[in-house]
Amino acid sequence: MPINKLILGDNLEILKSIDTETIDLIYLDPPFFSNKNYEVIWGDTGEIRSFQDRWAGGISHYIEWLKERVIEMHRILKNTGSIFLHCDWHADAYIRVFILDKIFGENNYRNEIVWCYRGGGSPKNDFGRRHDTIFRYSKGSKYTFNADAIRIPYQAEGLGRTDDAMWGKHKGTDKVYKPNPLGKIPEDWWQMNILNANDPERIGYPTQKPLALLNRIIKCATNEGDIVLDPFVGGGTTIAAAEKLNRNWIGIDQSVQAVKVTELRLQAAADLFSNSYTVQLHKYDYDTLRYKDAFEFETWIVGQFGGIGNAKQRGDFGLDGRTQDNTPVQVKRSDNIGRNVVDNFMSAVQRYDKNLFDKNKDDKKPVGYIIAFSFGKGAIEEVSRLNTEENTIIKLVRVEEIIPIAVKPAIGVHINELSKDEKGTRKIEFIAVGESPAGIEFYSWDFSYDETKGFKAQILLDKNGKQEYTLTAGSYNIAVKVVDNDGLENIEVVKLKINGIVEREK
Numbered sequence: 001m002p003i004n005k006l007i008l009g010d011n012l013e014i015l016k017s018i019d020t021e022t023i024d025l026i027y028l029d030p031p032f033f034s035n036k037n038y039e040v041i042w043g044d045t046g047e048i049r050s051f052q053d054r055w056a057g058g059i060s061h062y063i064e065w066l067k068e069r070v071i072e073m074h075r076i077l078k079n080t081g082s083i084f085l086h087c088d089w090h091a092d093a094y095i096r097v098f099i100l101d102k103i104f105g106e107n108n109y110r111n112e113i114v115w116c117y118r119g120g121g122s123p124k125n126d127f128g129r130r131h132d133t134i135f136r137y138s139k140g141s142k143y144t145f146n147a148d149a150i151r152i153p154y155q156a157e158g159l160g161r162t163d164d165a166m167w168g169k170h171k172g173t174d175k176v177y178k179p180n181p182l183g184k185i186p187e188d189w190w191q192m193n194i195l196n197a198n199d200p201e202r203i204g205y206p207t208q209k210p211l212a213l214l215n216r217i218i219k220c221a222t223n224e225g226d227i228v229l230d231p232f233v234g235g236g237t238t239i240a241a242a243e244k245l246n247r248n249w250i251g252i253d254q255s256v257q258a259v260k261v262t263e264l265r266l267q268a269a270a271d272l273f274s275n276s277y278t279v280q281l282h283k284y285d286y287d288t289l290r291y292k293d294a295f296e297f298e299t300w301i302v303g304q305f306g307g308i309g310n311a312k313q314r315g316d317f318g319l320d321g322r323t324q325d326n327t328p329v330q331v332k333r334s335d336n337i338g339r340n341v342v343d344n345f346m347s348a349v350q351r352y353d354k355n356l357f358d359k360n361k362d363d364k365k366p367v368g369y370i371i372a373f374s375f376g377k378g379a380i381e382e383v384s385r386l387n388t389e390e391n392t393i394i395k396l397v398r399v400e401e402i403i404p405i406a407v408k409p410a411i412g413v414h415i416n417e418l419s420k421d422e423k424g425t426r427k428i429e430f431i432a433v434g435e436s437p438a439g440i441e442f443y444s445w446d447f448s449y450d451e452t453k454g455f456k457a458q459i460l461l462d463k464n465g466k467q468e469y470t471l472t473a474g475s476y477n478i479a480v481k482v483v484d485n486d487g488l489e490n491i492e493v494v495k496l497k498i499n500g501i502v503e504r505e506k
Helices: 011-016 045-054 059-076 092-104 211-221 237-244 256-269 286-290 294-304 339-352 354-362 377-390
Strands: 005-008 023-028 077-087 109-116 131-138 189-191 227-230 248-253 278-280 328-332 366-372 393-398 410-420 426-435 440-446 459-462 466-471 474-484 489-498 502-505
Touching: 005 256, 011 059, 011 248, 023 059, 023 211, 059 077, 059 092, 077 092, 077 211, 092 109, 092 131, 211 237, 227 237, 237 248, 237 256, 248 256, 256 440, 256 459, 256 474, 294 328, 328 339, 339 354, 339 366, 339 377, 339 393, 354 366, 377 393, 410 474, 410 489, 410 502, 426 440, 426 474, 426 489, 459 466, 466 474
Parallel strands: 005 248, 005 278, 023 077, 023 227, 109 189, 227 248, 328 366, 366 393
Antiparallel strands: 077 131, 109 131, 410 426, 426 466, 440 459, 440 474, 474 489, 489 502
């Protein structure tokens, strides 16, 4: 399983595909056992299907649904790894007793962390519920815990006196102790407020967790370069925190919107030091694949084919990878591949490994595979001739036989001037209209778009495609991105000049 990857799909199936003992930290915030419609946040097909799966039965069904996933999480954790499972009062007792104690063992229970926060309104006949539970378990007796990375200054709110006032002797001894200059290790109750409506971290995801919460978890349980996995990505906070802290990561979600919003968060925070990453969807956009970096595409599509990409670009006889049994693979990021490609490939596979070539030929197996977007008549006829006259099989594989390809959504933007003042300031209404056979999921907006820096969403999640923006005199590049139900996207850039009139450049 490649690292730094966002994956759209059922996390159970994806977890099963991850190698044993490869993950350093798993944080999961699964849907709570509430059986309420507000549990469906994004509202897209994948999330609704997952909600229905969880609620086919009562609490026993929910626990079994979660347990089979945690079993896989235990398998893929390194022996020094840890899991932090986030839940609330609806099912926390069941989760600890019937899942975590049974799978990880009572001896590997480390903490029941109580995350406390403030909120508006209180019941008349009960105490207000203002906390979640985060169970922390290690896989074994030796585990990563970076105490110094998460210490809290003693002067912080609620932590009592200053450093100097706390110096003293251990009771019954002459040994003098003083506080650690970095502060104290937090207790197992963490007071961090939930994000309010005006918080700059807000992306429009109702149960979004604060970065401070995930920062503490990741810092304490991993080192730079370790791998963090979040199998319920949601609003993407775990991935955003892991990327900022220079950890590698894998994020999984069944919701198209969860995956794409997380990708947009990564794009907005990207700089020269950011890691590259990939996004795995159910379908892929032809234009993006066809015109992306050639070497990157070759390596990726060979992997999707089940093979191993060629790590070097020279001295490889023009081949781009091999199957698990070492049969050569060549990738052409082109359409209508001609006969000359087949001729050159035939020569290359014999020079690559003549013994393997002869063995595959004798066993009536392909001596090699050519992957391309489409093949011309000459290539198809030559492959047929080789098979018929020389008993040599070369397999032509179209990209869409390996991964499903779709056409990205179309998008157009209309502008309306709503008002202006005596200084020439204009209030403009932007209306984005997207079209896709799969249906449109949402729009994102960048009101200061710079092509050299890429799309940096200022409005991450717009379900209606309408925004109002106030502009003074000057020139503007305003970009809107549309995402469809397959996770495919397209972008439209509106160039405006405001100087007495509103002029849209073509």
